[in-house]
Amino acid sequence: MRVHSAWFMLGSLVVIAVASIAFLFYEASIDSDAAPWLVLGNHVLLSLLVRxxxxxxxxxRFILIFVAFVL
Structure with missing residues (x-):
């Protein structure tokens, strides 16, 4: 029983991490008025994360997800 819940929790953390990264790309594309795949080229992600x-x-939040993944 514990193995199934551990796999469920691991899968949930992966889904949360992927969704969080996708949301970051979405916000960066909205912020720069560019397509989501173009935000890597013009340093919008770095600017959005830091400023x-x-x-x-x-x-x-992503650090907390990573800590939960490690634990």
Whole structure:
């Protein structure tokens, strides 16, 4: 029984991490008025992560997801 719940929790964390990264790309594309695949080329992601309240909160949330994944 414990093995099934551990796999479920691991799968849930992966889904949350992927969705969080997708949301970051979406926000960066909205912020720069560009397509989501273009935000890597013009440094919008780095600017969004470092210079905005959304980025700071996103980084903190992603660190918590990573810590939960490691534990």
């Amino acid at each position: 905005s309240r959304f980025g700071i909160i996103w980084l903190f």
